[in-house]
Amino acid sequence: MSLATHVRTLGRGPGRSRSLTREEAAEAMALMLDGAAPEAVGALLMLLRMKGETADEIAGFAEAAQAALPEVGPVDLDWPSYAAGRTRGAPWFLLSAQLVAQSGRRVLIHGWNGADGQVRRGLDHLGIPVAAHAGDVRPLLDRHGIAYLPLETAHPALFALLSLRDTLGLRSCINTVCRMLNPGRSGASVQGVFHPSYRLLQADAAARLGWRQLSVIKGGGGEFERNPAKAMDAFGLRDGTLWQQSLSPLIDETRRLSESAVGLAALREGADAPFEQRIVLGTAALALATAGEPAPMTTARALWDGRARSNAA
Structure with a gap:
């Protein structure tokens, strides 16, 4: 046919x-x-x-x-990053993903961000290893607990379809497919969208694919990144059943994610930046909850405090 x-x-x-x-x-x-x-x-x-x-x-x-992808697992948490050209300020969610990996869970970030190089630069600043190809993922996860898999090297044919946006001048369903790619065949995934209507669509598709745990939010610039100053609705799956939850603000302050003079590495090393820290902790807590952590915010804070103590030593 x-x-x-x-x-x-x-x-x-x-x-x-x-x-x-x-x-x-x-x-x-x-x-x-x-x-x-x-x-x-x-x-x-x-x-x-x-x-x-x-x-x-x-x-x-x-x-x-x-x-069409080779096996790269096992992966405990799938973390797609495909907000091409819409990343605002520093990609704080990378620090959140590192916290989840510190909890002992294997985290695979995969993606492509178009002309916006901030995510790729953020990986370098934080020391998150990048897989040259799909075969590198398992040893990197064994060694570091976290890795980034670039779509253009992992799945060139799908990347070519995604790149048709430049030819057609419009976004296509391939953007959503990439978010649903789940190269590690993980039962848990976190996803950010730019348009709210896609939250339920992706949850319904995940249920049809037999996924168990999923959280989808309208995140910062389309990434899975929580603005702590805003209320938001999360959609997805819990134990294979459609799930929805309203999330209250974490801080009584009105700020945009781009309004920051602190960089990723500085925050990681202990810079005094409460708003940015809440971005990282709030995002990590929701990711940990998706991965099955019973006390996600408590765990996220403990992991963050442990990192600070390690830096101080």
């Missing part, structure tokens, strides 16, 4: 077109990854954008994209 079959399914017109089934979506993704005609790829992606993706379509796409 060619990709044109799926384009016809989506584009037959009012009363005749329909969404793809999960199986059809998986087949369509396999065809796109295998080098389907670029005209058909563009047509399918833009028809999906106009229609709006369903949870079955995202689940099928993600399933096929993941199947």
